[in-house]
Amino acid sequence: MNDLRKTFPVWIKNEWAILAIIMLLGLVIRLYGINLPLVDSHQIRQAQTAMMARNLYEDNMDIFHTRLDFFGNQPGYIIMEFPLMHGITALLYYLFGVHEVIGRLVSVIFSIGAMFLMYGLARQFLTVIGALSALILYVFSPMNIFFSRAFMPESSMMFFMLGAVYFFLKWLKRQGLILYLTAIIFAAFACLIKPNAGLIFAPIFAAWFLKYKWKMFKSFYFWPYLLLTTMPIILWAAYAHYFNAKIPYCTFSFADSWLEVIRTRGIIGHWFSLRFYAFLGGSIVFLLLTPLGFIGTVAGIICAKENSQNKVLYVWLGAIIIYFYALASCLCDFIRF
Amino acid sequence: MHLLPVSAILFGFSVEWLLSKGGIIKEMLRKKLFIFLFTSFVILVLIGYAAGYLKYFKYMYSSRMPYVLEVSDIIKKYSPDSRFIIDNESGLLTSVISYYSHGKAQPFSMTGKSIEELEDLRARGATTFVTMETTYGSRVQATKADKDFWNYLNAKYRAAAITDHYLIFDLRAPLNTKE
Numbered sequence: 001m002n003d004l005r006k007t008f009p010v011w012i013k014n015e016w017a018i019l020a021i022i023m024l025l026g027l028v029i030r031l032y033g034i035n036l037p038l039v040d041s042h043q044i045r046q047a048q049t050a051m052m053a054r055n056l057y058e059d060n061m062d063i064f065h066t067r068l069d070f071f072g073n074q075p076g077y078i079i080m081e082f083p084l085m086h087g088i089t090a091l092l093y094y095l096f097g098v099h100e101v102i103g104r105l106v107s108v109i110f111s112i113g114a115m116f117l118m119y120g121l122a123r124q125f126l127t128v129i130g131a132l133s134a135l136i137l138y139v140f141s142p143m144n145i146f147f148s149r150a151f152m153p154e155s156s157m158m159f160f161m162l163g164a165v166y167f168f169l170k171w172l173k174r175q176g177l178i179l180y181l182t183a184i185i186f187a188a189f190a191c192l193i194k195p196n197a198g199l200i201f202a203p204i205f206a207a208w209f210l211k212y213k214w215k216m217f218k219s220f221y222f223w224p225y226l227l228l229t230t231m232p233i234i235l236w237a238a239y240a241h242y243f244n245a246k247i248p249y250c251t252f253s254f255a256d257s258w259l260e261v262i263r264t265r266g267i268i269g270h271w272f273s274l275r276f277y278a279f280l281g282g283s284i285v286f287l288l289l290t291p292l293g294f295i296g297t298v299a300g301i302i303c304a305k306e307n308s309q310n311k312v313l314y315v316w317l318g319a320i321i322i323y324f325y326a327l328a329s330c331l332c333d334f335i336r337f
Numbered sequence: 338m339h340l341l342p343v344s345a346i347l348f349g350f351s352v353e354w355l356l357s358k359g360g361i362i363k364e365m366l367r368k369k370l371f372i373f374l375f376t377s378f379v380i381l382v383l384i385g386y387a388a389g390y391l392k393y394f395k396y397m398y399s400s401r402m403p404y405v406l407e408v409s410d411i412i413k414k415y416s417p418d419s420r421f422i423i424d425n426e427s428g429l430l431t432s433v434i435s436y437y438s439h440g441k442a443q444p445f446s447m448t449g450k451s452i453e454e455l456e457d458l459r460a461r462g463a464t465t466f467v468t469m470e471t472t473y474g475s476r477v478q479a480t481k482a483d484k485d486f487w488n489y490l491n492a493k494y495r496a497a498a499i500t501d502h503y504l505i506f507d508l509r510a511p512l513n514t515k516e
Contacts, residue, residue, distance in 0.1 A: 033398050038436070039405055041397040044429045047436040054436075070435045072443035073421050073462045122346050129356060130349035138345040142393045147338060154338060162342055199339050287393065289344055292382065300347030303354040316343045323339065 015128045022132065023115050026139035030108045030149045035101050038151055046151040050100050052083060053151075056090035057098065063087055064239075077247055079240035082192035082232075085110075085156045103151035110155040111148035115139055117162035124169050125309065137296070143287040153193050160190035161197050164229075168204050169312075172211055180221060187229040195233055196327070202319030203312045210308045271325060280324065402433055402471045404503050409437035411498050411505055416440075416464050423458050423508070425468035425476045434467060447479060451486045459508050466490065469503035477504055 038046040048068060055067040055076075063083055067076040089103045096102060118138045122131035138144065147154040163186035171179035187204070190197035208216045216222050270276040285294045301317070304310045355362075365371045412420060420440025424431040425447065435442035443458060445466075455466065468476045481487050481504075490496075490506050497505040 032394075036398060037400070037406055039400045039402045039433065041401070043401050043433050047433040048429075051432065051436045054439075068432070069440065070429070070431045070442045070444070072458070073441055076441070118342060118345065121342065122349055125346050126349040127353060130353040132349075133352035134345040134349035137348045138341060141341055142390060142397075143338065144341055146394075146397050158338060158342075161339075165342075196339070203343075284340065286389065288338070288341055289348075290386065290389070292386075293344065293348055296348035296351040297344040299351035299354070300344075300349065304347060304350040313343055313346060317340075317347075320339050320343065 015132065018132055019119060019135070022135055022139055023112065026115060026145075027108070027112060029140070029145055030111060034104050034108070034149055038100055040150075041146065042150055042152060049086060049153065050089075050103055050151050052080075053086040053089040053093070053103060054098055056083065056086055057093040061087065061090060077243070079236075079243045081153060081194060082189075082236050084189065084193055085153045089151075100151060104149050107147075107151065107155040108149050110159040111144075114148075114155065114159040114162050117159065117166050121162055121166040121169070124166070125313065133296075137289065137293045140290075141288055141293070142290065143283070157190060157194045157197050160186045160193060161200050164190050164200050165203055169207055172207055180225070184225060184228045188232045191229065191233040192236055195237070196323070198230075198233075199316075199319050199323055201229075203316035206315035207309075207312045210311060399472075401473065402430065402469070404469045404471075405433055405437055408467060408469050408498075408503050408505060409434065409439075412438045412440070412465055412467070415497050415507060416509065420465060421458075421461075421463045422465045422467055423455065423463045425466070425480060426471070427473060427476075430471060430473065434469075440464075447476070447483055447486065451483065452489050455486075455490075455508075464507070464509050465497075466494070466506040466508055467503070470501075475502075477502065480504060 033040070038050055040046075051068055052066050055069070056063065059065065059067065064079075065077055066079060066083055066086070068078050069076050071078075085103075085106060089106050092102045092106070093099075115135065115138065119131055119135045122134035125131075126134060144158075147158075149155075164183060167179055167183035167186055171183050187200060190200060205216075208222070212219060285291055289297055301314075304313065365375075412422065420438055422431075422434060422438060422440055422442040423445045424434050424442050425445045426434070427444075429444075431442045431444040443463070445454070445458070448454065455463075468480050470477055480490075493511045494506045494508055495510075495512060497507045499505075
């Protein structure tokens with residue numbers, strides 16, 4: 001707390017006051033344009049999410065037979081990612097009626113939760129000042145602001161991703177059963193919402209390994225963790241695969257759609273494409289981190305102290321870079337990847 | 338988006354490092370030239386950020402399909418019950434018209450066999466033919482330019498709306514027939 005008092009005026013005496021101000025500003029900026037129709041950027045994905053939520057509401061919340069309406073005169077059954085955000089929105093439709101602003105507000109609420117978790121996670125590595133700076137970058141990232149109020153599952157994915165890492169690192173320090181189970185639930189939901197959220201296993205397993213080395217594989221907790229976090233998405237993907245295979249008009253399947261994109265667009269070709277780097281660099285420097293945030297991030301890589309805890313961050317960063325090259329490169333038209 | 342949390346933490350490290358050099362900063366703040374340059378830098382950065390945010394949000398929040406709500410309202414008005422829309426749009430944009438008109442929809446592309454394909458879809462229950470201008474392009478002129486298809490549409494079906502920005506045809510009952 002001392003570092004905080006030296007830096008900020010006297011009237012801001014504790015971290016919670018500053019935290020509240022940052023989050024309040026973050027909330028206000030996210031509420032701008034909250035009632036816009038779903039024709040802003042990423043309108044296709046937003047309309048699909050809204051359509052699935054409305055169909056869930058009309059189909060009595062049958063999450064195992066979700067529907068989309070643009071397959072001609074067909075019933076439109078299709079299984080995509082686990083419809084958590086769609087389901088929550090559909091439940092709220094029972095209370096407030098069908099209004100797409102509800103979907104946007106669900107995203108905003110998840111993003112507020114994610115802000116808390118981001119701060120909690122940052123505090124495990126940083127002092128109060130450092131963590132508040134990290135939160136400022138997270139809250140005011142232009143790309144994050146947009147996706148935090150879009151009718152899309154991105155905001156909920158970030159909430160569960162951050163929670164999965166936060167609760168896991170907490171558990172690694174304190175070893176409580178509730179923390180362990182909470183970490184599992186968050187990781188499982190993160191992967192269910194978006195399978196590429198599986199990137200969180202990089203920092204999680206790195207932290208585990210750095211603490212217990214090879215003994216982690218003999219730990220009583222390791223295998224149940226692995227099983228319980230990955231089994232839901234494996235089961236859901238298998239269900240989606242077999243369900244969609246029976247539907248003649250449906251071309252979506254978890255692995256197939258990724259493999260198809262990789263097959264048609266290739267991976268390695270993008271590594272030598274100027275367009276890939278221009279798109280990736282532009283998106284990261286201007287839309288995700290902003291120029292100051294980018295400079296600060298690069299500086300942070302250099303000035304972070306060499307200790308085992310910070311190695312977790314390097315592994316996390318490394319995993320994301322591999323992901324960019326291996327998968328996101330061929331999807332570089334979609335900035336959210 | 339995956340990069341943001343880890344970047345934010347690394348950003349926190351650089352802020353901590355900067356603040357740990359408090360003595361140097363205090364020393365520099367005693368020099369008037371530094372204060373002038375630093376203040377100018379901060380103002381420039383703030384202006385740059387404000388301009389960047391405005392440009393970004395103006396772009397991201399602007400409508401990609403400015404006529405979709407208008408078109409959906411017209412479709413819902415003349416066809417209040419079940420709707421099956423043939424949408425002459427590129428790719429998945431059909432999902433937006435489908436959502437707003439609360440009906441089934443199918444993408445459609447102009448080919449040499451457009452009339453046969455239209456009739457095939459109509460035989461499967463299509464009630465509406467739509468094409469509209471979006472920020473990704475417009476097939477309104479292309480639809481009109483295909484003389485055979487355009488004349489066929491006008492001769493056989495009632496035009497629910499024809500503007501420079503969108504075309505809507507009611508396919509439920511062909512003109513001059515007892516259907």
